[in-house]
Amino acid sequence: MPKPSSVIKQVVSVSREEEEENEAKSKAKSLGLGYVNLKTSPIQVEVLHFLGDEISKKYRLIPYIAIGRTVRLATDVYPGNFKADLDKISQQKKISFQIVLASSSSLNHALDLLDKTKDLFLKAQPEKIIITKEQIDKSIKDLAALQTAIQQTPTTQLLELILAGALGTRASDIHLSPQKKGAVLRLRIDGALQVITVLTNEAFKGLSSRIKYLAGLNIVGKDVPQDGSFSFRYGNEDLDIRVSTLPTEYGESFVLRVLEENPKSLHLESLGFSQNVENMIREAIMHPNGLILNTGPTGSGKTTTLYAILNILNKPQKNIVTIEDPIEYKLSGVEQIPVSAKVNFANGLRSILRHDPDIIMIGEIRDKETADIAVQASLTGHLVLSTLHTNNAAGAFVRFVDLDIQPFLLVGNVLLVIAQRLVRKICPYCRARVKVNEDKKVFYKKYFRVGSVPDELVYGQGCVYCHGTGFLGRTVVAEAIKPSDELNRLLQAKPNTQEIQVAAIKNGMKPMVLDGWDKVLAGITTAEEVIEKTSF
Numbered sequence: 001m002p003k004p005s006s007v008i009k010q011v012v013s014v015s016r017e018e019e020e021e022n023e024a025k026s027k028a029k030s031l032g033l034g035y036v037n038l039k040t041s042p043i044q045v046e047v048l049h050f051l052g053d054e055i056s057k058k059y060r061l062i063p064y065i066a067i068g069r070t071v072r073l074a075t076d077v078y079p080g081n082f083k084a085d086l087d088k089i090s091q092q093k094k095i096s097f098q099i100v101l102a103s104s105s106s107l108n109h110a111l112d113l114l115d116k117t118k119d120l121f122l123k124a125q126p127e128k129i130i131i132t133k134e135q136i137d138k139s140i141k142d143l144a145a146l147q148t149a150i151q152q153t154p155t156t157q158l159l160e161l162i163l164a165g166a167l168g169t170r171a172s173d174i175h176l177s178p179q180k181k182g183a184v185l186r187l188r189i190d191g192a193l194q195v196i197t198v199l200t201n202e203a204f205k206g207l208s209s210r211i212k213y214l215a216g217l218n219i220v221g222k223d224v225p226q227d228g229s230f231s232f233r234y235g236n237e238d239l240d241i242r243v244s245t246l247p248t249e250y251g252e253s254f255v256l257r258v259l260e261e262n263p264k265s266l267h268l269e270s271l272g273f274s275q276n277v278e279n280m281i282r283e284a285i286m287h288p289n290g291l292i293l294n295t296g297p298t299g300s301g302k303t304t305t306l307y308a309i310l311n312i313l314n315k316p317q318k319n320i321v322t323i324e325d326p327i328e329y330k331l332s333g334v335e336q337i338p339v340s341a342k343v344n345f346a347n348g349l350r351s352i353l354r355h356d357p358d359i360i361m362i363g364e365i366r367d368k369e370t371a372d373i374a375v376q377a378s379l380t381g382h383l384v385l386s387t388l389h390t391n392n393a394a395g396a397f398v399r400f401v402d403l404d405i406q407p408f409l410l411v412g413n414v415l416l417v418i419a420q421r422l423v424r425k426i427c428p429y430c431r432a433r434v435k436v437n438e439d440k441k442v443f444y445k446k447y448f449r450v451g452s453v454p455d456e457l458v459y460g461q462g463c464v465y466c467h468g469t470g471f472l473g474r475t476v477v478a479e480a481i482k483p484s485d486e487l488n489r490l491l492q493a494k495p496n497t498q499e500i501q502v503a504a505i506k507n508g509m510k511p512m513v514l515d516g517w518d519k520v521l522a523g524i525t526t527a528e529e530v531i532e533k534t535s536f
């Protein structure tokens, strides 16, 4: 039982509080402003630090809720001295503000909250996120361990854990997709998305705010897609994470891509090309000018191959410029220009040419204008590398003609056309020979156009190393056309893809599916994997 005097104190303080709120309310009314009680109405923690704590404290201004592109700011000092500073922020972040009056005690409560939540948002700012190899070794080398670790980790350390998990499992992308309840965390490993766990709404909220903060994204803008990046330290290297957000039905989804700086994986000989194709590439890139094209659908590794080529060509005496959408790897010593709202492939390319480069890499040729400039550049003393969305190498010639490029401009100018796919490699820890049934033999003979199929082929059985998938890592299956005199003659007649394909095979090209079949026979990948990745 409380003593009578303390009950009285409580009653007095409650009524004083009420009185203060009433005063604030009527002051707001007389000023024509809104009123808020920050002790009782919901505060969006992710908006709280929007102005920067220094400005919030200086002017007693608390951002507490964002609606669309408007942020409501509560204050108990009105009119304050804040107009100039707010105008600046409003312009920079393309946000409008709405001032709302609050009582001094409710504002003090929010200022307290500002300090209490500071760690979550600001801790990572001055110091870089650091991830050590020990962290990864300790617990997160497999997906089950990562899942357990995530469930036991406080929200403030979730990002570090997920990044370490992505490195530990060799993931290329981290996907966070909000659903009705919680958000699904998936990692892309060897090209396939694997579900790790479902994060609670609360954990996802903290995590997404932290990612946006680090990546320099607008914390408030949830209605537009945004792109940004941040870097963290792993061992002795700095790794970049590219962040893109997309508004979805249940909130913003995130894709984080791990970018390595000068990655060691970018060696032509380690990508998995057959010796024949690799030799053709090495020969083609010796030329001072001409066009080298790599074709394939999205995710076929064609840009990675071009990077590996640039890695070989990257010498101090060579001026290399790239225009990319987006930049997928950072190469030191290479000037890399991202495509943006102002810079597209065509106009970016024009300004690049004024910088007198020796070697140009164009992320992709999609339109006539870009194709024109690329061909002109390759005819005027530049080595031009680019990619095209075609199904096979022969298709590249037809695509150029479709883009209104005169065939005679291609003759002698196209040095090499590569087509490639990425297939998953059979896991070395659980590989085993498996009997091939008759139905499959018939199908393989037809698809790969081979005379015979062995009685047994190698398959992965699934183990801890490959997360039960039977696959570990990826390799390339490819074909390459170095235009022959015959093909050059044929080009003048605007041939179709099939005619070019026939001419190329006659001239010694090994089609991609056969390159794949070689890798099936060698126990590197499976027939099903090659069929799935080459049948489009």
Ligand SMILES: [Zn+2]
Binding pocket: 427, 428, 429, 430, 431, 460, 461, 462, 463, 464, 465, 466, 467, 468, 470, 471
């Ligand atoms: Zn395995």
